[in-house]
Amino acid sequence: MSRVTIRRPSDRLVTAGNPIVRAILRSPLHGMMSKGLCLLSVTGRKTGRVVTFPVGYARMDEALFIVSDHTWYKNLAKNPEVEVLLAGKRTTMRGEVIEYPAEVVQLTRRLVAHTGGWKKASRFGLGWDGQDDPTDEELAPALEKRVIVRLRP
Numbered sequence: 001m002s003r004v005t006i007r008r009p010s011d012r013l014v015t016a017g018n019p020i021v022r023a024i025l026r027s028p029l030h031g032m033m034s035k036g037l038c039l040l041s042v043t044g045r046k047t048g049r050v051v052t053f054p055v056g057y058a059r060m061d062e063a064l065f066i067v068s069d070h071t072w073y074k075n076l077a078k079n080p081e082v083e084v085l086l087a088g089k090r091t092t093m094r095g096e097v098i099e100y101p102a103e104v105v106q107l108t109r110r111l112v113a114h115t116g117g118w119k120k121a122s123r124f125g126l127g128w129d130g131q132d133d134p135t136d137e138e139l140a141p142a143l144e145k146r147v148i149v150r151l152r153p
Contacts (some may be wrong), residue, residue, distance in 0.1 A: 018054060025039050036057070037056055039055075051072070065150055069146045073095070076149065081094060082094070093152060097149055103148075106136075107148050109133070
C-alpha cells in the first residue's frame, strides 16, 4: 500500500471558497496568497466563454507549473493562450499539458524538491508520511488521474 496520499479540499469547500480567494487575489491584499496561488483565465473549448479560477502553482525554470486533476486543462488543446493574474500583474501565457504518466511522476518529483520537499507536497495535493522520498511505484498511483500544466510567457 502506498504511503502517498491525496490531499485536497472537498469540492464543496472549493466551490464555497473560490469567490473569496478570487476577490483576495484581485485586491491589494493579494500578497498573503500570491506566493502559492494565482488566478487563471482559460477559454472554454466548447462555449468560448472565459472562465477564471484560482489555482496553486510552483515557479521553476522560468515557467509556472500547475498539478491538477480537474478537466479545465482540456480547454488548452483548442486555445493554449491563458491569462494569469499573479501578484497583482496580468500576463498572457501559453499552456502545455503534460499527461504521460512517467513524465508526470518525474516532473512532480522535481517540483516537490524545488519547492521545499515532501513535507510541503500538499501544495500539489499530495501527502507523504515517509522519511525517505517515495519511490516511483509509490508516487504513480496518486498521480494517475493528474496532469501537469506548464505555463510559459
